[in-house]
Amino acid sequence: MITFNNVTVQYDASHTALRGVNIHIDKGEFVFIVGASGAGKSTFVKILTHELVPKEGSVIVNGQDITRLSNSKVPYYRRKLGIVFQDFRLLEDKTVYENVAFVLRVTGAKSREIRERTSHVLNLVGLRGKENEMPSKLSGGEQQRVAIARALANQPLLLIADEPTGNLDPNTSQEIMDLFSAINHMGTTIIMVTHNQDLVNAMHKRVILIDEGHIVSDVEKGGYISHV
Numbered sequence: 001m002i003t004f005n006n007v008t009v010q011y012d013a014s015h016t017a018l019r020g021v022n023i024h025i026d027k028g029e030f031v032f033i034v035g036a037s038g039a040g041k042s043t044f045v046k047i048l049t050h051e052l053v054p055k056e057g058s059v060i061v062n063g064q065d066i067t068r069l070s071n072s073k074v075p076y077y078r079r080k081l082g083i084v085f086q087d088f089r090l091l092e093d094k095t096v097y098e099n100v101a102f103v104l105r106v107t108g109a110k111s112r113e114i115r116e117r118t119s120h121v122l123n124l125v126g127l128r129g130k131e132n133e134m135p136s137k138l139s140g141g142e143q144q145r146v147a148i149a150r151a152l153a154n155q156p157l158l159l160i161a162d163e164p165t166g167n168l169d170p171n172t173s174q175e176i177m178d179l180f181s182a183i184n185h186m187g188t189t190i191i192m193v194t195h196n197q198d199l200v201n202a203m204h205k206r207v208i209l210i211d212e213g214h215i216v217s218d219v220e221k222g223g224y225i226s227h228v
């Protein structure tokens, strides 16, 4: 479903973020991307979200080379992705329900579909009954659940999570990881960047370690020892 062929990203003469990266990720996989600060993880994510287009190599997502997408196709490509960030990035002036419904509305979905899908994903992440709350009244874990519901609203092919537990305590982090695991069991491919070695080691999923722009290990049911 995702293939990186010989991808190199050089920001400038002294910063090469990825060096000849080759990766294949199948539909339905749960993959951790780990590595020290500056290793190239965010660059990898930015390529997938099409914030950054590598000048060398190709990146195939669902049969399409995203390094050759025309500008007009980028919004349609992005709709196939769900993205979850460390800092939640919710719309603070909108309710929980509206944070999710909003992303469906911008795609032109019909009212009934918006109602049904919003309720469905909010139930899925365990937020039934919180629809009318404002984000600031929720705990960090609940806010991340809203962000996950929003990411799932468009039934993405791929869910990308960049350090999703970075602002959460250990128990809440584990609950959020359990939620990602359940979502993956329902069939969604997940790529997660994290420094949290305890969570990675407890999951026994594929672990890709990046170091100075190189993939230095790629292990099914792997683990991770963080040196940061």
Ligand SMILES: Nc1ncnc2c1ncn2[C@@H]1O[C@H](COP(=O)(O)OP(=O)(O)OP(=O)(O)O)[C@@H](O)[C@H]1O
Binding pocket: 011, 012, 015, 016, 017, 035, 036, 037, 038, 039, 040, 041, 042, 043, 044
């Ligand atoms: N916009 C930029 N301009 C120049 N160099 C950059 C830019 N963005 C990243 N880099 C460099 O590219 C390399 C990889 O950075 P990247 O942000 O991908 O690392 P990371 O693994 O995500 O780090 P962290 O865990 O700290 O987020 C680093 O050497 C970084 O300094």
